[in-house]
Amino acid sequence: MTQASLMHYLVWPLVKFLVAFIIVQVIVAAMNWVERRLLGLIQARLGPNRVGWHGLLQIIADPIKFLLKEDIVPSSSEKIAYFLGPMLPLIPAFIVFCLIPFGPGPTFISARVNVGLLLVLALTSTGVYGIILGGWASNNKYSLMGGLRSAAQMVSYEVPFGLSIVGVLMICGSLDLVNIVRYQSNNIWNLFPQIVAAFIFFVSMNAENNRTPFDLPEAESELVAGYHTEYSAMKFAFFMLAEYSAMLVNSCLMTILFLGGWTLAYDGKGLTHEVLMGMGTLGGVLGFLIFFTKVMFFMLVYVWFRATFPRFRFDQLMDLGWKWMIPLALGNIFVTGIFVLAGQERLMYWIGLATLGAIVFYLTRKPAKRAVPAGKVVHAS
Amino acid sequence: MQVSHPKTRWADRFLLLDLFEGMKTTFRELFKPKVTVRYPEERLEPADRFRGMFKFSYDRCIACKLCAVACPIDIIYIDVHDEQREVDGKMKKLKVLDRYDIDVKRCMFCALCEEACPTKPKSIWLTTKTYELASYDRNDLYFNMQQLEYWDDRPKYTGLPEEDGTPEIEGQKLIAGGHE
Numbered sequence: 001m002t003q004a005s006l007m008h009y010l011v012w013p014l015v016k017f018l019v020a021f022i023i024v025q026v027i028v029a030a031m032n033w034v035e036r037r038l039l040g041l042i043q044a045r046l047g048p049n050r051v052g053w054h055g056l057l058q059i060i061a062d063p064i065k066f067l068l069k070e071d072i073v074p075s076s077s078e079k080i081a082y083f084l085g086p087m088l089p090l091i092p093a094f095i096v097f098c099l100i101p102f103g104p105g106p107t108f109i110s111a112r113v114n115v116g117l118l119l120v121l122a123l124t125s126t127g128v129y130g131i132i133l134g135g136w137a138s139n140n141k142y143s144l145m146g147g148l149r150s151a152a153q154m155v156s157y158e159v160p161f162g163l164s165i166v167g168v169l170m171i172c173g174s175l176d177l178v179n180i181v182r183y184q185s186n187n188i189w190n191l192f193p194q195i196v197a198a199f200i201f202f203v204s205m206n207a208e209n210n211r212t213p214f215d216l217p218e219a220e221s222e223l224v225a226g227y228h229t230e231y232s233a234m235k236f237a238f239f240m241l242a243e244y245s246a247m248l249v250n251s252c253l254m255t256i257l258f259l260g261g262w263t264l265a266y267d268g269k270g271l272t273h274e275v276l277m278g279m280g281t282l283g284g285v286l287g288f289l290i291f292f293t294k295v296m297f298f299m300l301v302y303v304w305f306r307a308t309f310p311r312f313r314f315d316q317l318m319d320l321g322w323k324w325m326i327p328l329a330l331g332n333i334f335v336t337g338i339f340v341l342a343g344q345e346r347l348m349y350w351i352g353l354a355t356l357g358a359i360v361f362y363l364t365r366k367p368a369k370r371a372v373p374a375g376k377v378v379h380a381s
Numbered sequence: 382m383q384v385s386h387p388k389t390r391w392a393d394r395f396l397l398l399d400l401f402e403g404m405k406t407t408f409r410e411l412f413k414p415k416v417t418v419r420y421p422e423e424r425l426e427p428a429d430r431f432r433g434m435f436k437f438s439y440d441r442c443i444a445c446k447l448c449a450v451a452c453p454i455d456i457i458y459i460d461v462h463d464e465q466r467e468v469d470g471k472m473k474k475l476k477v478l479d480r481y482d483i484d485v486k487r488c489m490f491c492a493l494c495e496e497a498c499p500t501k502p503k504s505i506w507l508t509t510k511t512y513e514l515a516s517y518d519r520n521d522l523y524f525n526m527q528q529l530e531y532w533d534d535r536p537k538y539t540g541l542p543e544e545d546g547t548p549e550i551e552g553q554k555l556i557a558g559g560h561e
Contacts, residue, residue: 044415046415308403308406308407359401
């Protein structure tokens with residue numbers, strides 16, 4: 001191997017991955033603060049605001065506390081599995097970031113794989129092993145319940161999660177994340193032709209990450225803390241880290257697959273992939289900022305969801321997954337297939353746009369018109 | 382009692398509009414004023430009937446000991462001696478207070494002493510709106526006559542006592558319930 005190829009294939013990807021890794025870790029730590037603060041503001045309180053300016057130093061204070069706390073291992077636990085529990089979801093959650101393009105050009109992606117999307121999906125879905133293992137090794141009924149629920153949930157929602165992507169693949173004709181983004185900038189965001197898929201993808205990615213309203217594996221009111229009941233100190237922090245990293249991965253995927261990634265273009269006009277590449281460094285920074293803004297929007301929607309929706313019952317969760325999401329995803333593939341076969345992708349844009357418009361129209365109508373009459377009280381005589 | 386729920390429209394159910402409605406509500410909630418009081422910086426004013434720290438007036442007190450009798454847990458300690466004094470040109474036998482101590486750490490703030498006090502205005506009362514009574518030493522909560530009357534000027538603890546036993550003190554007033 002020559003020195004040049006060594007640099008090209010080994011050193012640069014590693015450096016890029018390291019930078020991405022550090023940025024991701026900072027974002028993950030900051031998300032913790034953002035989430036607590038936003039939740040507080042929505043719940044008529046202030047959230048963490050004591051450490052530093054508006055509580056911003058909480059980002060550092062939390063890891064310090066986790067590091068200094070005593071690491072308690074239950075005496076009846078399965079030691080090796082208990083130790084592996086928090087590590088297993090962490091590894092794929094970190095590796096995935098070398099496959100995700102954060103901006104235009106090869107500078108922002110450490111490993112461009114032509115089946116990138118498949119690899120990302122394969123890696124993210126291994127995260128559940130750690131949860132099951134940790135739940136089982138804790139030798140605690142609540143932990144085990146949490147782990148089992150997580151497994152069942154993951155199996156149910158992995159299917160619509162994967163199926164919702166098929167429509168996008170059929171339209172774009174590629175599994176390469178960069179090509180998917182390029183296709184979108186030359187046509188239109190996949191959100192419009194694939195609005196059903198985008199909805200399914202978003203709901204299943206909430207379920208994948210065990211976030212409200214699908215946070216049954218760690219349901220506080222039923223299972224104490226679910227699979228991480230027995231975990232303390234840094235091991236607990238690792239679970240949190242894995243969860244937030246997975247959230248970030250899925251937000252990135254959502255942005256890349258449905259919202260045009262780092263581009264801001266329609267029909268080849270605007271800031272397309274090629275335009276950004278032509279702008280050099282400025283284009284790179286601009287693309288990264290656009291990407292970052294879109295990803296952060298989805299991270300905030302996660303928090304917004306958590307503040308709004310109550311938890312599903314377990315049978316409702318299964319109902320939604322198997323009876324609604326999977327048939328809907330299959331139907332979406334069928335309809336998309338027909339449109340693609342007829343060469344009428346354009347028509348799908350307008351249908352999607354019309355659907356979005358109808359929803360917006362319906363939401364912004366005067367509330368008096370669709371006000372639901374108050375529950376009528378009938379006295380039993 | 383039965384409650385009949387209205388049927389939701391098909392469009393409402395299919396497009397999950399109730400979810401959006403809920404998200405609209407939480408979004409509006411984000412910008413509403415918050416109820417949190419940032420305690421050390423901000424303080425709530427207690428109600429007028431709030432029972433806080435004792436306040437005692439030596440000049441008003443007639444040393445009748447009624448408050449000590451009324452106290453259900455006997456934490457008011459009063460010592461009195463008689464004195465011949467000249468009042469309006471006549472010699473009179475007067476009771477003079479030697480000791481008026483309250484063991485506040487055991488007090489349950491029932492205000493029966495205040496109720497029993499016959500002077501007008503009361504010479505012992507609790508409606509002072511001071512609630513910051515915490516101390517690092519339980520003996521600090523044993524108040525004598527002077528302390529009960531002049532606790533406004535009492536130095537306040539600002540930190541944990543040092544190892545050598547000389548606590549950090551700051552000449553601040555112990556007045557709560559005000560922003561000044």
